[in-house]
Amino acid sequence: MTQTNTVPQQSLTQKLANPTRFMQLSAKLMPWMAGAAVALILYALYLVFFVAPDDYQQGQTVKIMYIHVPAAWLGMMGYALIAISSFGYLVFRHPLADVSSKAAAPLGAAFAFLALATGSLWGKPMWGTYWVWDARLTSMLILLFLYFGLMALRSAIDDEALAGKLCAVLGLVGVTILPIIKFSVDWWNTLHQPASVIRMDGPTIHSDLLWPLVVSAIGFSLLFFALHMKGMRNEILRRRLRSLTMAEVDRARSVSAPAAAE
Amino acid sequence: MMDLGPHAAFIWASYAIYAVVLAGVIGWLVWDGARLKARLSDLEARGVSRRSRAAKEN
Amino acid sequence: MSAFWTLLKRDLLLQVREGGAVGTALGFYLVVVAMMPLGLGPDLNLLSRIAPGVLWIALLLAALLSLPRIFEADDEDGSLEVIATGDLPLELATAAKALAHWISTGIPLALLAPILGLLLNLDIAAYPVLVATMLVGTPAISFLGLVGAALTLRARRGGLLLALLVLPLYIPTLIFGIAAISAATGGPSGFQASFLILAAISLFSLVIGPVAAAAAIRFQTQ
Numbered sequence: 001m002t003q004t005n006t007v008p009q010q011s012l013t014q015k016l017a018n019p020t021r022f023m024q025l026s027a028k029l030m031p032w033m034a035g036a037a038v039a040l041i042l043y044a045l046y047l048v049f050f051v052a053p054d055d056y057q058q059g060q061t062v063k064i065m066y067i068h069v070p071a072a073w074l075g076m077m078g079y080a081l082i083a084i085s086s087f088g089y090l091v092f093r094h095p096l097a098d099v100s101s102k103a104a105a106p107l108g109a110a111f112a113f114l115a116l117a118t119g120s121l122w123g124k125p126m127w128g129t130y131w132v133w134d135a136r137l138t139s140m141l142i143l144l145f146l147y148f149g150l151m152a153l154r155s156a157i158d159d160e161a162l163a164g165k166l167c168a169v170l171g172l173v174g175v176t177i178l179p180i181i182k183f184s185v186d187w188w189n190t191l192h193q194p195a196s197v198i199r200m201d202g203p204t205i206h207s208d209l210l211w212p213l214v215v216s217a218i219g220f221s222l223l224f225f226a227l228h229m230k231g232m233r234n235e236i237l238r239r240r241l242r243s244l245t246m247a248e249v250d251r252a253r254s255v256s257a258p259a260a261a262e
Numbered sequence: 263m264m265d266l267g268p269h270a271a272f273i274w275a276s277y278a279i280y281a282v283v284l285a286g287v288i289g290w291l292v293w294d295g296a297r298l299k300a301r302l303s304d305l306e307a308r309g310v311s312r313r314s315r316a317a318k319e320n
Numbered sequence: 321m322s323a324f325w326t327l328l329k330r331d332l333l334l335q336v337r338e339g340g341a342v343g344t345a346l347g348f349y350l351v352v353v354a355m356m357p358l359g360l361g362p363d364l365n366l367l368s369r370i371a372p373g374v375l376w377i378a379l380l381l382a383a384l385l386s387l388p389r390i391f392e393a394d395d396e397d398g399s400l401e402v403i404a405t406g407d408l409p410l411e412l413a414t415a416a417k418a419l420a421h422w423i424s425t426g427i428p429l430a431l432l433a434p435i436l437g438l439l440l441n442l443d444i445a446a447y448p449v450l451v452a453t454m455l456v457g458t459p460a461i462s463f464l465g466l467v468g469a470a471l472t473l474r475a476r477r478g479g480l481l482l483a484l485l486v487l488p489l490y491i492p493t494l495i496f497g498i499a500a501i502s503a504a505t506g507g508p509s510g511f512q513a514s515f516l517i518l519a520a521i522s523l524f525s526l527v528i529g530p531v532a533a534a535a536a537i538r539f540q541t542q
Binding site: 090142145146148149152153156157158159162165166169170172173174176177180181183184185187188191 | 464467471472474475476477478481484485487488489491492495496499502507517521524528532535536539540
């Protein structure tokens with residue numbers, strides 16, 4: 001049997017496990033993603049403000065939908081990304097999974113907050129009040145609490161490695177309970193169903209209205225991933241910086257110690 | 263520019279909040295990255311090199 | 321399994337002998353419920369309408385107060401390491417601790433609730449179902465709170481952080497507890513469904529709580 005000493009084909013995640021390779025890869029990839037994101041968002045804005053027809057019912061205010069819906073999706077996707085990263089960190093000990101989870105939390109929280117802000121600004125003309133305890137808005141609010149919990153736990157623990165592991169545990173607990181929270185909020189909402197709630201996205205969206213939404217969603221998703229990658233790069237630099245300064249401190253201490261010992 | 267109807271204020275407000283928050287996030291990431299790079303290069307300038315590069319040298 | 325019972329008995333004895341802990345939780349519960357009418361006004365039929373919600377939310381907060389102590393005492397004198405490396409699987413050990421918390425805090429709070437219901441002019445028909453939902457719902461509070469206690473063991477401002485982490489996890493229990501009560505007192509949805517879902521959530525937390533808490537403790541005791 002011929003002895004083939006081919007290097008076992010590393011999966012993408014294994015390749016990315018090495019921080020320096022991730023830095024090289026992301027350095028090349030990030031400008032393209034950011035550029036594509038900006039282009040798509042500008043195109044979507046053009047479509048929204050100059051091309052898309054008004055909604056027969058809501059008139060112009062439907063323009064808020066084009067940024068509200070992507071924000072809600074990205075808020076949820078952010079938490080899914082954290083859950084996957086947490087799983088990768090706890091089960092596969094993937095070194096960059098913790099970095100990815102830490103970088104994704106503030107981004108997901110930002111988009112969840114934007115979903116709530118634009119949702120309430122959209123609610124005012126449509127439902128007459130800034131905040132309606134609609135099932136979706138309420139679930140997004142709770143998701144925002146989970147984000148705050150993750151970020152607060154991360155900052156409250158000094159030992160960085162321990163903080164990563166505990167945030168991974170919290171992330172996984174959160175993602176298992178999230179469907180139950182969503183289910184209970186929907187149940188609670190149907191119990192106290194307000195008289196008439198205009199469905200936000202309607203039974204089917206007319207294609208003219210849908211196309212800008214798709215463009216905007218892709219654009220903001222690319223933006224999310226570009227920012228996530230940038231956040232991960234920063235985190236790697238921060239950890240490198242910390243290990244260097246630690247090394248510096250140890251060297252300084254070892255240099256001064258023998259002198260003191262004589 | 264164009265008539266945004268009676269609720270124009272709400273449309274502009276939501277786009278404005280979007281712009282502010284995203285600008286804040288992007289600004290923080292870029293600033294944080296630059297600050298870290300600067301301190302890293304400063305440390306490297308003072309001869310504190312990373313283990314892998316040090317191992318390669320000697 | 322005998323190790324499980326001895327650990328449980330030990331924790332219960334500690335709670336009883338220390339005594340103060342349960343007392344403070346009950347006292348806090350009483351004060352919070354008594355303050356509600358002072359804030360919301362003495363209008364009796366308003367109070368009777370919001371009574372289940374107030375009683376449940378105050379119970380959540382009262383149970384939250386006594387969560388940090390589940391691991392703190394053991395962590396300080398090092399017995400947590402002994403338990404973690406002992407022959408009893410850590411998941412069972414943390415489950416025993418949560419059970420001890422439920423027995424020593426959850427049940428007394430649930431039994432005190434009807435008395436506080438008098439303060440809020442609670443509808444007579446609601447009393448039995450109030451206690452039933454609380455007895456079935458409080459295990460979820462203890463077992464999910466267990467995770468929060470384990471995560472914030474070494475964190476700065478642990479108690480405050482614990483509340484932020486754990487309260488969102490209590491939302492399903494709160495919603496179905498109140499739904500069951502309102503269903504029993506002539507509300508829209510069926511009592512059966514809400515009550516069974518409430519029980520299901522508690523059973524679910526019997527599994528999630530100890531497993532997640534054991535993982536968190538393992539990271540901190542190695």
